[in-house]
Amino acid sequence: xxxxxxxxxxxxxxxxxxxxETIAFSITVNNRSRERxxxxxxSNFVSTVIYNNYFKISEFFGLRKENDKLLKENxxxxxxxxxxxxxxxYKINDTIRNRQYKxxxxxxxxxxxxxxxxxxxxxxxxxxxxxxxxxxxNSDGVVGIVTNVSNNYCIALSLLNTLNSIGCKLKNSEYxxxxxxxxxxxxxxxxxxxxxxxxVKKGDTVVxxxxxxxxxxxxxxxxxxxxxxxxxxxxxxxxxxxxxxxxNISNIYLIKNILQNEQQKLExxxxxxxx
Numbered sequence: 001x002x003x004x005x006x007x008x009x010x011x012x013x014x015x016x017x018x019x020x021e022t023i024a025f026s027i028t029v030n031n032r033s034r035e036r037x038x039x040x041x042x043s044n045f046v047s048t049v050i051y052n053n054y055f056k057i058s059e060f061f062g063l064r065k066e067n068d069k070l071l072k073e074n075x076x077x078x079x080x081x082x083x084x085x086x087x088x089x090y091k092i093n094d095t096i097r098n099r100q101y102k103x104x105x106x107x108x109x110x111x112x113x114x115x116x117x118x119x120x121x122x123x124x125x126x127x128x129x130x131x132x133x134x135x136x137x138n139s140d141g142v143v144g145i146v147t148n149v150s151n152n153y154c155i156a157l158s159l160l161n162t163l164n165s166i167g168c169k170l171k172n173s174e175y176x177x178x179x180x181x182x183x184x185x186x187x188x189x190x191x192x193x194x195x196x197x198x199x200v201k202k203g204d205t206v207v208x209x210x211x212x213x214x215x216x217x218x219x220x221x222x223x224x225x226x227x228x229x230x231x232x233x234x235x236x237x238x239x240x241x242x243x244x245x246x247x248n249i250s251n252i253y254l255i256k257n258i259l260q261n262e263q264q265k266l267e268x269x270x271x272x273x274x275x
Contacts, residue, residue, distance in 0.1 A: 101216050102256045104129060106136075108249050111158070113186045118160040118246075120144055124254065125152040133214055135255040141220030141243030142166060142208060143252055154254075160186055160246055167212055168221050171205040173198060179206070179221060179240060186246055189222060191238040196229045198236075206240055213260045220244075 106128075110121035124130050126149055134146040136156045144158040157164050160181050168191055169176040177193025191206060204224040210217025222240035230237055257263075 100257060100259050102258060104254045104256065106130075106154075106252050106254050108252060109153075111246070111249060113158075113160055113247055116162055116183050118158045119147075120156045120158050120249070122146075122154050122156060122252065122254070123152070125150050125154055127151050129256065130154045130254060131256065133260070134257075135215045135219075136252055137215075137219055137255065138244060138249055138252045140245070141222070142215065143244055143246070143249060145214055146254065158246055159189060159242065159244070166221060167209040167215070168206050169209040169217075170194065170198070170200065171207050171218070176209040176211065177235075177238075187242055188225065189240045189242060191240050192235060194236045194238060196234055196236050200224060200227055200236060200238065202226070206238075213257050213263045214255075216255065 104124065106122045106124040108120050109123050112118040112120075120136070120143065122130075122136070130146060130149050132146055132149055134154075136143040136146060142159060144156040144161070145164060146154050146156045148155040159166065159179075162181055162183065164180065166179045166189075167176065168179045175194050175198050177191050179189040179191045182188075182190045194200060202224050206221045206223065208215040208217055208219040208221060220243040222242045225239045225241045227236045227238040229235075
């Protein structure tokens, strides 16, 4: 609205000229039937063009509004889905346990894929409830992990970062390992730790294992492209095609593990006992 007012203020002489010209033209047309007919036909054409373009613009903003609405509805479905899953799994009436993960929406405002350690800037921060080590995903699968947070923004290390290691498993067998980027292609990761006696074939789906405290289990990571047995150990090296096109990400979800602190504290206490 302010931009429209600024435009009128800046061009008020020109707009006044157009108004006077329009009045003069209307007087001329009303007094001449031939010009009036021409004007009516022309005005119908112009109004049709204006209406069609207005409809397209309205449709664009309407779709954007509808997209935002769908994102919010999807968040509710995801949050409620985890409540349902946990209720079935644990069969207890514990509100905290029944809601281990909470989904929040966000938008990518900066992204890199060309360096060894790529990161993503997201338009959500501390004031939105974002904390370090939250998972970042989209509708296709894993995107990265939040590593730094300010009041209004957060930075996530994407999968295309040599500092990131994602706990994964084969969806069809539950054997697990870890995936890391080898910097060769923005479309692929390397999965290590799968025993070479396990049957693995091209196209097999790889998902998050749920180990650790960042990612829920069964979020898509990628599919098997190629694999080979290592001569110096009993494990495969597997090249994965990523589920997410990290050159084309916009709308994302940030996942908060509400029980993260409790898990970390317990694991640290156990570690100290065993040392």
